[in-house]
Amino acid sequence: xxxxxxxxxxxxxxxxxxxxxxxxxxxxxxxxxxxxxxxxxxxxxxxxxxxxxxxxxxxxxxxxxxxxxxxxxxxxxxxxxxxxxxxxxxxxxxxxxxxxxxxxxxxxxxxxxxxxxxxxxxxxxxxxxxxxxxxxxxxxxxxxxxxxxxxxxxxxxxxxxxxxxxxxxxxxxxxxxxxxxxxxxxxxxxxxxxxxxxxxxxxxxxxxxxxxxxxxxxxxxxxxxxxxxxxxxxxxxxxxxxxxxxxxxxxxxxxxxxxxxxxxxxxxxxxxxxxxxxxxxxxxxxxxxxxxxxxxxxxxxxxxxxxxxxxxxxxxxxxxxxxxxxx
Numbered sequence: 001x002x003x004x005x006x007x008x009x010x011x012x013x014x015x016x017x018x019x020x021x022x023x024x025x026x027x028x029x030x031x032x033x034x035x036x037x038x039x040x041x042x043x044x045x046x047x048x049x050x051x052x053x054x055x056x057x058x059x060x061x062x063x064x065x066x067x068x069x070x071x072x073x074x075x076x077x078x079x080x081x082x083x084x085x086x087x088x089x090x091x092x093x094x095x096x097x098x099x100x101x102x103x104x105x106x107x108x109x110x111x112x113x114x115x116x117x118x119x120x121x122x123x124x125x126x127x128x129x130x131x132x133x134x135x136x137x138x139x140x141x142x143x144x145x146x147x148x149x150x151x152x153x154x155x156x157x158x159x160x161x162x163x164x165x166x167x168x169x170x171x172x173x174x175x176x177x178x179x180x181x182x183x184x185x186x187x188x189x190x191x192x193x194x195x196x197x198x199x200x201x202x203x204x205x206x207x208x209x210x211x212x213x214x215x216x217x218x219x220x221x222x223x224x225x226x227x228x229x230x231x232x233x234x235x236x237x238x239x240x241x242x243x244x245x246x247x248x249x250x251x252x253x254x255x256x257x258x259x260x261x262x263x264x265x266x267x268x269x270x271x272x273x274x275x276x277x278x279x280x281x282x283x284x285x286x287x288x289x290x291x292x293x294x295x296x297x298x299x300x301x302x303x304x305x306x307x308x309x310x311x312x313x314x315x316x317x318x319x320x321x322x323x324x325x326x327x
């Protein structure tokens with residue numbers, strides 16, 4: 001067995017994704033009951049390496065590792081030797097000697113892939129410019145809580161076809177959901193992501209549609225979702241994007257077009273009255289803070305899954321009777 005990594009949503013099978021969500025639900029219920037965490041990470045350390053600013057990701061992973069009984073080592077990459085030019089490969093080799101898993105928030109997806117290729121411990125994508133798979137796990141957990149399931153539900157994403165959109169498309173396809181993405185021309189999700197999602201949907205019964213009409217995407221949807229129009233590293237494009245994305249604001253019109261019981265989601269941080277109307281973000285349909293909380297529970301479940309597989313990979317293969325006969 002090889003060490004498992006979580007760099008993209010598709011690093012999980014549909015059944016593994018569902019099992020992690022089940023574990024996340026259990027961990028959430030356990031925490032709320034006051035029973036405390038089981039502490040399976042006793043004596044373990046997890047490196048949390050950040051090359052981008054973070055609030056929810058940093059806090060949720062820090063608390064997750066601590067409540068599982070482990071030791072989180074939070075590192076600002078700029079203050080490590082990475083910031084002085086040490087290679088990702090050398091960093092991975094060193095970290096693998098110290099910690100049991102590496103969680104990295106970075107820019108290029110290639111940096112995560114290089115880290116994982118050189119690491120002998122699990123590597124987790126805590127956000128890259130290409131994908132945000134940990135966010136998508138928490139999103140699916142939230143949708144299940146409020147809707148009772150995932151397969152067959154319609155999720156409408158309005159806005160930039162960014163890393164969050166990519167993960168929602170892939171994770172939604174794995175769960176058998178109908179995902180609609182409404183983006184301005186030229187800002188759609190990457191074609192390779194849509195193609196991969198389409199292949200997954202053929203097996204799970206899901207569906208992915210891209211449109212340039214926000215209200216068409218929102219019509220009858222069970223879930224309405226949006227994200228910032230300018231992601232980290234795109235700050236100079238904020239003004240120009242604000243003009244292009246105006247028709248894609250998640251506002252009262254979008255809510256009225258959706259199913260009467262639709263829920264509203266945003267991965268945060270949000271700009272009220274920009275990509276989402278303040279009245280919608282703070283309204284009765286909003287589940288954004290449940291969504292934020294579930295980052296903690298989903299990431300606990302994910303780390304538990306990855307370390308369980310890592311432990312199994314380190315076990316020597318069982319000896320067969322034929323092996324025992326050869327001494």
